[in-house]
Amino acid sequence: MNTMSPSISAEADMQSKGAAVPVPEHKRKDTLMEDKPEDTVIEEGKTVGKPFTDNPKFKLRNVDVSYGADRAIKNISLDIGRNEVIAFIGPSGCGKSTFLRCLNRMNDSIEICRVKGSFELDGQNIYESKRDVVELRARVGMVFQKPNPFPKSIYDNVAYGPRIHGLANRKSELDDIVENSLRKAGLWNEAKDRLDAMATGMSGGQQQRLCIARAIAVSPEVILMDEPCSALDPIATARVEELIAEMSESYTIVIVTHSMQQAARVSNRTAYFHMGHLVEVNKTDTVFTSPQHPLTESYITGRFG
Amino acid sequence: MPNNKDQMYGDHISERFNNELLELKTRFLEMGGLVEAQLGNAVQALTANDSVLAEQVRTGDRGVDQMEIDIDEEAILIIARRQPAARDLRLVIAVIKMVVDLERVGDEAKKIAKLALKQEEEGQTSRGSVEVRHIGSHVHAMLHNSLDAFARLDAEQALRVMKEDKRVDEEYQAAARTLLTHMMEDTRNISRCMSIMWVLRALERVGDHACNLAENVIFMVKGEDVRHTPMEETERVVGR
Amino acid sequence: MTDQRSQAEIVRKSLKRRYRTERRFRLYGILAIFIALASLFILFADIISKGHTGFVKTTITLEVTLDSGMMYLDDPTDKDQWSSADFKAPIIAALQAQVPEAASAAEKRELGRFLGTFADSEIRDLLTKNPELLNTTQTIEFPAHDRVSVYVKHADNPRYSIKLSEQQQRWVDELLQKGIIDTSFNDVLFSRGDSREPANAGVLGAIVGSLLTMLVTLAISFPVGISAAVYLEEFAPQNKLTDFIEVNINNLAAVPSIIFGLLGLAVFINLFGMPRSVPVVGGLVLALMTLPTIIISSRAAIKSVPPSIREAAEGVGASKMQVVLHHVVPLAMPGMLTGSIIGMAQALGETAPLLLIGMVAFIVDVPDGLFSSATVLPVQIYLWASSSEQGFVELASAAIMVLLTFMIIMNALAIWLRKRLERRW
Numbered sequence: 001m002n003t004m005s006p007s008i009s010a011e012a013d014m015q016s017k018g019a020a021v022p023v024p025e026h027k028r029k030d031t032l033m034e035d036k037p038e039d040t041v042i043e044e045g046k047t048v049g050k051p052f053t054d055n056p057k058f059k060l061r062n063v064d065v066s067y068g069a070d071r072a073i074k075n076i077s078l079d080i081g082r083n084e085v086i087a088f089i090g091p092s093g094c095g096k097s098t099f100l101r102c103l104n105r106m107n108d109s110i111e112i113c114r115v116k117g118s119f120e121l122d123g124q125n126i127y128e129s130k131r132d133v134v135e136l137r138a139r140v141g142m143v144f145q146k147p148n149p150f151p152k153s154i155y156d157n158v159a160y161g162p163r164i165h166g167l168a169n170r171k172s173e174l175d176d177i178v179e180n181s182l183r184k185a186g187l188w189n190e191a192k193d194r195l196d197a198m199a200t201g202m203s204g205g206q207q208q209r210l211c212i213a214r215a216i217a218v219s220p221e222v223i224l225m226d227e228p229c230s231a232l233d234p235i236a237t238a239r240v241e242e243l244i245a246e247m248s249e250s251y252t253i254v255i256v257t258h259s260m261q262q263a264a265r266v267s268n269r270t271a272y273f274h275m276g277h278l279v280e281v282n283k284t285d286t287v288f289t290s291p292q293h294p295l296t297e298s299y300i301t302g303r304f305g
Numbered sequence: 306m307p308n309n310k311d312q313m314y315g316d317h318i319s320e321r322f323n324n325e326l327l328e329l330k331t332r333f334l335e336m337g338g339l340v341e342a343q344l345g346n347a348v349q350a351l352t353a354n355d356s357v358l359a360e361q362v363r364t365g366d367r368g369v370d371q372m373e374i375d376i377d378e379e380a381i382l383i384i385a386r387r388q389p390a391a392r393d394l395r396l397v398i399a400v401i402k403m404v405v406d407l408e409r410v411g412d413e414a415k416k417i418a419k420l421a422l423k424q425e426e427e428g429q430t431s432r433g434s435v436e437v438r439h440i441g442s443h444v445h446a447m448l449h450n451s452l453d454a455f456a457r458l459d460a461e462q463a464l465r466v467m468k469e470d471k472r473v474d475e476e477y478q479a480a481a482r483t484l485l486t487h488m489m490e491d492t493r494n495i496s497r498c499m500s501i502m503w504v505l506r507a508l509e510r511v512g513d514h515a516c517n518l519a520e521n522v523i524f525m526v527k528g529e530d531v532r533h534t535p536m537e538e539t540e541r542v543v544g545r
Numbered sequence: 546m547t548d549q550r551s552q553a554e555i556v557r558k559s560l561k562r563r564y565r566t567e568r569r570f571r572l573y574g575i576l577a578i579f580i581a582l583a584s585l586f587i588l589f590a591d592i593i594s595k596g597h598t599g600f601v602k603t604t605i606t607l608e609v610t611l612d613s614g615m616m617y618l619d620d621p622t623d624k625d626q627w628s629s630a631d632f633k634a635p636i637i638a639a640l641q642a643q644v645p646e647a648a649s650a651a652e653k654r655e656l657g658r659f660l661g662t663f664a665d666s667e668i669r670d671l672l673t674k675n676p677e678l679l680n681t682t683q684t685i686e687f688p689a690h691d692r693v694s695v696y697v698k699h700a701d702n703p704r705y706s707i708k709l710s711e712q713q714q715r716w717v718d719e720l721l722q723k724g725i726i727d728t729s730f731n732d733v734l735f736s737r738g739d740s741r742e743p744a745n746a747g748v749l750g751a752i753v754g755s756l757l758t759m760l761v762t763l764a765i766s767f768p769v770g771i772s773a774a775v776y777l778e779e780f781a782p783q784n785k786l787t788d789f790i791e792v793n794i795n796n797l798a799a800v801p802s803i804i805f806g807l808l809g810l811a812v813f814i815n816l817f818g819m820p821r822s823v824p825v826v827g828g829l830v831l832a833l834m835t836l837p838t839i840i841i842s843s844r845a846a847i848k849s850v851p852p853s854i855r856e857a858a859e860g861v862g863a864s865k866m867q868v869v870l871h872h873v874v875p876l877a878m879p880g881m882l883t884g885s886i887i888g889m890a891q892a893l894g895e896t897a898p899l900l901l902i903g904m905v906a907f908i909v910d911v912p913d914g915l916f917s918s919a920t921v922l923p924v925q926i927y928l929w930a931s932s933s934e935q936g937f938v939e940l941a942s943a944a945i946m947v948l949l950t951f952m953i954i955m956n957a958l959a960i961w962l963r964k965r966l967e968r969r970w
Contacts, residue, residue, distance in 0.1 A: 104860070134863075134864050135862070137860065144856055150854060150872060214857075217861075218861055290529065301392055
């Protein structure tokens with residue numbers, strides 16, 4: 001490393017010529033580490049930024065999730081606004097996926113998982129015992145990390161949700177739903193001539209868009225996406241991101257992603273999770289140019305994660 | 306230091322990213338040092354009627370230009386390769402913008418050196434050099450302090466530089482008035498006084514550039530753009 | 546540089562050793578496969594060489610004059626006359642006409658021994674059905690006696706001719722030349738039940754018995770096994786009780802099959818008073834035996850359904866039941882079917898538990914229902930193989946081939962089903 005600061009040599013130059021410049025004694029702080037971000041103490045339940053919004057779609061308060069003795073989510077409160085795209089980012093194991101799956105009770109089937117706190121979707125508690133989880137999942141759809149089409153035809157994949165919920169009375173209605181969903185997912189032109197073909201024969205990107213079409217076929221209000229592009233190539237990823245941008249007009253979208261660039265591109269708001277804490281929630285533009293919390297800063301600049 | 310946490314550019318997962326950012330900073334400070342020396346030498350050449358030094362400044366400007374190109378290229382490569390975010394992004398963007406200001410300062414120094422050469426040819430005595438020397442050392446200090454603020458990520462020092470600019474402007478006005486009086490006293494002085502006016506004008510511009518550098522340092526450190534904002538607002542940002 | 550080169554040298558040296566080890570390892574593998582194939586080949590060669598003669602029958606075709614005087618019979622429909630009638634006399638007469646050398650009474654008796662034990666009852670049956678044939682001449686085919694049959698089939702092997710005297714051998718050769726004694730495909734094997742006489746014994750009864758038993762086994766073990774697997778895998782809560790059940794199912798798969806026979810004897814026959822040696826009881830016992838196999842393989846098949854499919858279905862709001870019925874079971878079906886068919890094949894080859902529930906009885910008739918006495922292929926093989934007569938040993942080998950054919954068909958079916966259904970995935 002170059003220990004000789006060039007500005008110091010310039011000062012010496014000036015001094016020799018009698019310039020009356022005070023010479024501050026400075027050191028380079030580049031490599032000096034006063035505080036490691038890992039050492040930063042996070043106060044439980046304290047979130048930097050603006051976690052709350054007016055008239056939210058989801059109102060989540062004091063959420064606590066534990067797997068047996070492990071607390072995966074530690075007292076998180078967050079609002080998710082209507083028709084907004086909110087991105088959950090954070091290092092692996094920070095609880096972002098767990099939190100996402102709480103939103104349509106996908107954690108129900110895990111026996112050791114215990115969920116506490118209040119979850120309100122349009123003012124109704126979704127964890128109320130009399131509330132049917134099937135109805136909730138019709139309202140809150142989900143797209144998964146790995147494209148997981150059913151091993152059936154493209155048509156049957158999209159039609160499955162409407163069929164089991166009885167959304168269509170006639171074949172023609174079902175056809176319309178399938179066509180609309182595929183159109184919205186930007187897959188109609190590629191798929192219209194082979195609706196009877198096996199969905200598993202499509203490319204990864206097409207499969208993921210099919211999964212999105214399948215999710216929107218039951219006309220949900222919220223779509224949860226758990227790292228939807230992690231198994232896709234850049235072009236397929238770009239297509240899905242484009243789709244998310246289009247869909248944000250009519251749906252509330254919650255997306256968990258490991259790609260910070262993706263979060264920066266597609267979301268309106270970004271929430272940063274760290275070891276079960278919700279550290280910072282802010283407008284995405286703010287988070288990616290000047291985050292408020294040092295942990296967020298360290299994460300998005302690639303200092304740990 | 307009010308906020309030491311903001312002062313790290315190291316400690317990335319990628320050691321090469323660390324080195325690239327460090328390299329960018331070092332190169333920028335090298336260029337800053339060179340420009341500072343150019344400015345000091347130009348003023349010295351003018352006030353001491355030193356044509357050799359003036360010639361040296363004139364040719365030295367090519368080095369400054371080359372450094373500007375190099376630093377820009379490096380910054381572009383970092384953006385392309387690393388997609389920097391937050392503080393890293395602000396550093397790279399600030400450097401790209403500040404390099405332009407530094408290059409302009411270099412140009413002003415060259416301009417002064419040219420005037421010094423012309424003055425020397427015409428064999429004029431160096432009247433008005435008191436004002437030149439005074440404002441010269443003042444803007445030199447500003448330039449130095451803003452570079453220092455950059456090196457230390459010291460927003461408060463940057464703020465002080467911004468405040469200095471007003472005083473430089475006042476000094477420039479005062480000096481301009483004095484020169485005007487000289488010209489009115491004796492019309493033969495006009496030509497010489499006009500060159501001094503040019504020099505003072507160049508030095509005043511250097512002050513403005515130093516002020517721009519300081520603004521960029523505040524953006525870099527605090528993450529907020531303080532250009533075209535009232536001083537009170539800027540103070541609030543820095544004090545935060 | 547030199548350092549790198551020496552390192553490459555070391556690697557090269559160790560490489561040789563590594564390749565040698567690999568080659569040796571590969572050789573062991575090839576050797577093991579060779580041994581397995583060789584023993585399989587020997588087994589098949591032995592069975593086929595012993596059994597192929599089981600598919601051949603030896604017949605004596607004669608023009609018999611059904612003379613009423615010779616038989617001491619006036620009216621074939623009168624059963625009272627049967628006991629005093631001599632149905633064999635015209636056959637021996639016809640045979641003696643072909644072998645004029647045998648003139649004495651003792652030699653005629655010898656000739657009569659060429660015929661199968663039931664030759665006279667064949668004449669009787671023919672006359673009872675068609676009384677008008679009395680006093681006419683008919684061409685009739687009789688099964689040859691076992692010892693003639695063995696001699697004819699193994700003419701080149703002196704070991705098999707010891708049961709015939711020199712004179713008799715000469716007579717047989719003479720009859721063979723005249724075409725009176727002849728060999729043809731043994732259609733009796735596939736059209737009759739068991740018999741005391743090898744020439745009249747067939748595996749049809751055992752095949753039908755096996756099929757009926759398998760039908761019962763399949764009808765019980767497949768739905769029960771799959772339901773149990775689906776419940777255990779998808780719905781059962783994780784607690785001590787289900788753990789206990791799991792362990793016991795796994796243990797049941799390892800229980801010797803004869804224990805299931807004891808269980809069947811105690812429960813189905815003694816407790817529920819079901820008849821012995823019927824396909825229903827055999828099927829029930831074998832169903833109990835195959836259940837663990839089907840449950841274990843079905844659970845494995847269900848487990849191998851990717852969780853992402855479950856999540857996908859849950860994600861669009863399918864209920865637990867819909868997830869299982871629409872997605873998990875269809876996807877696991879190939880595995881379940883394969884497991885079941887292999888379980889069935891196992892049951893098809895099972896003998897021990899059936900011995901205990903009485904399916905080892907000597908049954909001549911082809912079973913005509915689930916509740917009529919029956920035997921199954923492996924038991925039939927066991928019975929024949931333990932019999933002393935040379936003809937039965939041949940038949941046992943032939944029956945083994947029939948059984949193996951069934952096994953191969955079932956296994957091929959399993960593979961075909963899996964391939965066909967898996968194409969969906």
